[in-house]
Amino acid sequence: MKAVVITRPGDPEVLQVRDVAEPLIKDHEVLIKVAASALNRADTFHRKGLYELPSGDAPFLGMECSGTIEALGKNVTRWKIGDKVCALLHWGGYAEKVAVPVEQVLPIPPGVSLEDAASLPEVACTVWSTVFMTSRLSAGETFLVHGGSSGIGTFAIQMAKFQGAKVFTTAGNEEKLVACKNLGADVVINYKTEDFVARIKEETGGKGVDVILDHMGASYLQRNLDSLNSDGRLFLISIMGGAVGEVNLNSLLTRRLTVQAARLRFRSPEKKAEIIREVEKNVWPAIASGKVKPVVYRYFPLSEASEAHRLMETSKHIGKILLRP
Numbered sequence: 001m002k003a004v005v006i007t008r009p010g011d012p013e014v015l016q017v018r019d020v021a022e023p024l025i026k027d028h029e030v031l032i033k034v035a036a037s038a039l040n041r042a043d044t045f046h047r048k049g050l051y052e053l054p055s056g057d058a059p060f061l062g063m064e065c066s067g068t069i070e071a072l073g074k075n076v077t078r079w080k081i082g083d084k085v086c087a088l089l090h091w092g093g094y095a096e097k098v099a100v101p102v103e104q105v106l107p108i109p110p111g112v113s114l115e116d117a118a119s120l121p122e123v124a125c126t127v128w129s130t131v132f133m134t135s136r137l138s139a140g141e142t143f144l145v146h147g148g149s150s151g152i153g154t155f156a157i158q159m160a161k162f163q164g165a166k167v168f169t170t171a172g173n174e175e176k177l178v179a180c181k182n183l184g185a186d187v188v189i190n191y192k193t194e195d196f197v198a199r200i201k202e203e204t205g206g207k208g209v210d211v212i213l214d215h216m217g218a219s220y221l222q223r224n225l226d227s228l229n230s231d232g233r234l235f236l237i238s239i240m241g242g243a244v245g246e247v248n249l250n251s252l253l254t255r256r257l258t259v260q261a262a263r264l265r266f267r268s269p270e271k272k273a274e275i276i277r278e279v280e281k282n283v284w285p286a287i288a289s290g291k292v293k294p295v296v297y298r299y300f301p302l303s304e305a306s307e308a309h310r311l312m313e314t315s316k317h318i319g320k321i322l323l324r325p
Helices: 041-047 121-134 151-162 174-183 196-203 217-226 250-255 269-282 284-288 302-314
Strands: 002-006 015-019 029-038 064-072 084-088 097-101 105-107 142-145 166-171 187-190 209-214 228-236 258-261 296-301 320-324
Touching: 002 302, 015 302, 029 084, 041 302, 064 097, 064 121, 084 121, 105 269, 121 151, 121 209, 121 228, 121 269, 142 151, 151 166, 151 174, 151 284, 166 174, 166 196, 174 187, 187 196, 196 217, 209 217, 217 228, 217 250, 228 250, 269 284, 296 302, 302 320
Parallel strands: 142 166, 142 209, 166 187, 209 228, 228 258, 296 320
Antiparallel strands: 002 015, 029 064, 029 097, 029 320, 064 084, 084 105
């Protein structure tokens, strides 16, 4: 089969399509003929050699895909050959076929095309597991997601609104702010021209928001804490703004703040299976209702994976970037 191979750590041009062996499925896996796979920021870190692979993972990029089941392991009972599915992967989506643990496979949500469904598993699992399963955002609360025009951001805005929260988001230009507003964000903040802490305090009568989903890490850490309401919850999913920060611990103590962090792909298989079950139960109905939709910015052929990476690294996109084999 064809797959995108990292020929050496480096810039996007190190990504090359090569002929490789087809994956062999285990008893609890299915083989998916890939219709589309999605880019995630972690793919660019891995390409540069900055992201360590857990042992046993496929040597190809791609953390989610959609497609058609082509073969079944002997212990698989839910699915049959020919079923249209999408899946959360360890790695391996930048290929014509991928082997996936059956617990990480999802049906295509009603009303979503097979290819567009590739944009859903990673964002749905990330947002549901962090904002809702862990931080317990509930109806009537306030929620801030940084980077509202990203794949995570566009999904988090919609899902939080569907659950009845008031949504705040940050983005870097007018086009992105308008896109976030159109997705349902109540308050949009240009982080390049506005102090998001001051704006949040102004909009909440000095209280702050109840839950924050952040990908920046150290550079936003104290400002995020300053933006939280009493009993507020901050969840970190990346450290694009640095890994080492300094905070005033008084802010945590006096206002009973909670800081948590996780990367989805480093969760155990058992935890991923639990998250997948919760997503199918709670998120898929929201998508089926038409109130939460995939946001796809552009498709590239697999042979242009390097161009897709270049686009992602410009941060000009809104939503997800997908690859077609």
